[in-house]
Amino acid sequence: MKYIYSVLILLFFFCCQTNKINSIPKEIKDKNFYQALEQAIIIAKSNHLNAENIGIIFTEDNLYIYIFEAKEINLNSDFKYLQTKINGRIYKLIINQDDKIVERFVDISKAIKVLFEETDIFEDEEKGYKIRFQRDLESNQFILQRLSHYYEYDKDFILKEDEKYFPNIKIILPEPINELRTESE
Numbered sequence: 001m002k003y004i005y006s007v008l009i010l011l012f013f014f015c016c017q018t019n020k021i022n023s024i025p026k027e028i029k030d031k032n033f034y035q036a037l038e039q040a041i042i043i044a045k046s047n048h049l050n051a052e053n054i055g056i057i058f059t060e061d062n063l064y065i066y067i068f069e070a071k072e073i074n075l076n077s078d079f080k081y082l083q084t085k086i087n088g089r090i091y092k093l094i095i096n097q098d099d100k101i102v103e104r105f106v107d108i109s110k111a112i113k114v115l116f117e118e119t120d121i122f123e124d125e126e127k128g129y130k131i132r133f134q135r136d137l138e139s140n141q142f143i144l145q146r147l148s149h150y151y152e153y154d155k156d157f158i159l160k161e162d163e164k165y166f167p168n169i170k171i172i173l174p175e176p177i178n179e180l181r182t183e184s185e
Helices: 002-022 031-046 160-165
Strands: 053-058 062-068 079-086 089-095 112-114 128-135 142-149
Touching (some): 031 128, 053 160
Parallel strands (some): 053 089
Antiparallel strands (some): 053 062, 062 128, 079 089
């Protein structure tokens, strides 16, 4: 009788594990990447951020996620996007990187290509977070290393060894409004 209970418990445990793996959207190939995405979404929700878009840059050992609220995407760069359902909600994964790097983590066969537009993006119009994960070599998981508010223009967020993975994106920052005006104006 003990053996029957043991087998039932093992079957139950195996079924639960299988269900967890099957709950990962079919577009996402890498379980650890999916867990990092879930963590980024939890951070956004806990900070009352109604995230719609998730920008992703993969590097050799790190993962950079830009999670923000804006519905429209106006980048001065060619990019692809992929809609995926995570925890019952649809998000747009924005990818503007070499396909060979991305394909290890995401199935981009159905990604929609968006061509370069001559429009400006004002970064301070976006509400969101920049999140850097580092791959732990022992567990092969992405572990949160750095989190910045989208408004912060910190220069050390992107590590030097990862700069080569980032496409050139032109970001125009608005000039500060000078509140001191002379009488001649």
